[in-house]
Amino acid sequence: MPLDIDIDGASKTFITATDTHVHALEPVHLKIAPGEFLSLVGPSGCGKTTLLRMIAGLLDITSGTIRVGAQTVTQPDRRVSVVFQKPTLLPWRTILENCLLPNLIMHTRTPADARADAERLLGLTGLLAFRDRYPAELSGGMQQRAAIVRALVSQPEILLMDEPFSALDEFTRENLNEELSKIQARTKTTIVFVTHNIGEAVFLSHRVGVMAPRPGRLGALIDITGFPAERDAAIRKSPAYFAKIAETRAAFEALL
Numbered sequence: 001m002p003l004d005i006d007i008d009g010a011s012k013t014f015i016t017a018t019d020t021h022v023h024a025l026e027p028v029h030l031k032i033a034p035g036e037f038l039s040l041v042g043p044s045g046c047g048k049t050t051l052l053r054m055i056a057g058l059l060d061i062t063s064g065t066i067r068v069g070a071q072t073v074t075q076p077d078r079r080v081s082v083v084f085q086k087p088t089l090l091p092w093r094t095i096l097e098n099c100l101l102p103n104l105i106m107h108t109r110t111p112a113d114a115r116a117d118a119e120r121l122l123g124l125t126g127l128l129a130f131r132d133r134y135p136a137e138l139s140g141g142m143q144q145r146a147a148i149v150r151a152l153v154s155q156p157e158i159l160l161m162d163e164p165f166s167a168l169d170e171f172t173r174e175n176l177n178e179e180l181s182k183i184q185a186r187t188k189t190t191i192v193f194v195t196h197n198i199g200e201a202v203f204l205s206h207r208v209g210v211m212a213p214r215p216g217r218l219g220a221l222i223d224i225t226g227f228p229a230e231r232d233a234a235i236r237k238s239p240a241y242f243a244k245i246a247e248t249r250a251a252f253e254a255l256l
């Protein structure tokens with residue numbers, strides 16, 4: 001069952017070792033519907049990762065609350081999977097073993113199902129030939145693709161993705177964008193996706209949240225309507241796509 005996320009005035013102030021207060025994020029009010037694909041765009045340091053980590057239960061919230069489904073977030077939740085900015089694979093396990101690990105712990109699927117899906121996704125991301133290699137034998141971009149496969153194999157109800165494709169070449173990124181859209185449309189997984197790339201956000205999302213720095217805040221929300229649920233390559237050539245990119249860019253510039 002897809003889950004909703006209710007961010008009710010969640011803010012973050014870091015207190016550093018020298019007792020300085022860093023206001024990373026002003027209170028955010030945002031309701032994300034079950035099955036929604038929401039992207040967050042904004043410049044470096046505007047609090048995107050901070051917000052994602054608070055939703056994931058990996059970072060204390062300074063004020064306000066975040067709810068995932070019926071539960072208030074206080075700790076990591078097994079229904080929620082995270083793809084971090086940098087890949088976090090276990091160095092002593094092969095690529096395929098890394099991808100199967102969450103299912104080994106949570107048993108959400110039969111081992112045969114998980115393995116078949118992992119191999120299909122590794123094929124799709126160009127990694128099948130590397131499934132028995134160790135992470136250190138792969139490039140950074142390849143490791144990141146493996147981390148994405150691992151997150152998808154566990155079939156989470158909520159997927160939080162922090163710039164998952166930023167280390168990839170444009171061609172691979174576009175292919176994975178299309179695949180992610182297809183998976184999201186079919187599984188109705190609720191996804192919060194952080195990116196610097198406005199085109200990628202428009203291509204993938206139902207809504208785009210535009211964030212601004214100093215202080216970090218959510219400044220605008222853009223509805224991305226009029227596209228089919230499963231986005232395909234043709235959208236990137238459509239006037240509606242360019243119009244939404246221009247609208248998002250204008251919202252972004254208005255916040256500077």
Ligand SMILES: Nc1ncnc2c1ncn2[C@@H]1O[C@H](COP(=O)(O)OP(=O)(O)OP(=O)(O)O)[C@@H](O)[C@H]1O
Nearest residue numbers: 014016022024043044045046047048049050051216
């Ligand atoms: N552990 C921490 N201690 C102190 N300040 C922090 C900490 N983590 C983040 N910050 C500060 O909080 C602000 C937001 O950081 P965050 O990592 O959320 O930004 P971001 O939008 O994800 O940036 P990027 O696009 O570069 O990944 C920044 O000013 C950062 O310096």
Ligand SMILES: [Mg+2]
Nearest residue numbers: 048049050085
């Ligand atoms: Mg970040």
